[in-house]
Amino acid sequence: MQMGSESTAAAIEDGKQGPLGREEEIERSKVGIMRALVLREDPSSEEVDDLTLRRFLRARDLDIEKASTMFLKYLSWRRESIPKGSIAPSEIPNELSHNKLFMQGADKIGRPIVVGFGARHKHTSLEEFKAFVTYSLEKICARMPGGQEKFVCIGDLAGWGYANSDIRGYLAALSILQDCYPERLGKLFIVHVPYVFMTAWKVVYPFIDSKTKKKIVFVENKKLRSTLLADIDESQLPDTYGGKLPLVPIQDC
CATH class of the missing domain: 3.40.525.10 (CRAL-TRIO lipid binding domain)
Structure with missing residues (x-):
């Protein structure tokens, strides 16, 4: 019994079992797929961290296609709206x-x-x-x-x-x-x-x-x-x- 509990605990810890672990693993996997998709469309996305991609994924209920479209529009908006990388108070x-x-x-x-x-x-x-x-x-x-x-x-x-x-x-x-x-x-x-x-x-x-x-x-x-x-x-x-x-x-x- 003890061995079973320990192995279950270990499996949960490394994300192989348990609802939370599985959800995190799914998110990580989808972030990786999304990164590959957006990188192909816009090389500048390489500079964006995984947490940012995850926020876009969550905003679209983990739908990779919708999240990628949303994210690519964001990159385009950012280039147009913040061309210098930041907005100065003088603006x-x-x-x-x-x-x-x-x-x-x-x-x-x-x-x-x-x-x-x-x-x-x-x-x-x-x-x-x-x-x-x-x-x-x-x-x-x-x-x-x-x-x-x-x-x-x-x-x-x-x-x-x-x-x-x-x-x-x-x-x-x-x-x-x-x-x-x-x-x-x-x-x-x-x-x-x-x-x-x-x-x-x-x-x-x-x-x-x-x-x-x-x-x-x-x-x-x-x-x-x-x-x-x-x-x-x-x-x-x-x-x-x-x-x-x-x-x-x-x-x-």
Whole structure:
């Protein structure tokens, strides 16, 4: 009996038995196949690590063909949108001047916390806004601690009104997040939601993929602090929500 238990344990450990081990082995195998496919189409993909390929695979439910198509589009988008390899603050002065996105602390499982204030969003050029979204996501990903791939976002809509409604901008930001940074968002808390926001939400909602929808939590005002503290220690919670950390603008991170 003891030998059987030991051999079973060993088999599970090296991925030959057990659901988790098999799933990891399947993922590794598919990443290898996907790498060969995309490398044939775009040699620059050689520079991309396996974790990135795995995120695209997971975003497409491990469908190699769909994930490869998505990834190759991403590489093409990156060459066009970030030709210099990064976006300089000097390229997005209007967006940064609104001081609407911040980053500080981490949740209980180590995911960086990002806070965005919807009422501070002003209409600028769509191209500058898309560049700002890309700049911000690049900053967030660069700040990921080792072993972490996702971030948590608090979208604060206090004071949001029709003057802040920007459907084209919202859809563009959603497209960049879902198509170019898949499996990066861990959870989105939407807080201080005014009733008028639901008009814009109904327009945007159909464009949110099913995986992203599961990560979105609308928080009631009376449950705001308790909901956030369930995921974030008080020591890591932004001070604007009664925590200990002052918010830091994304450009200063």
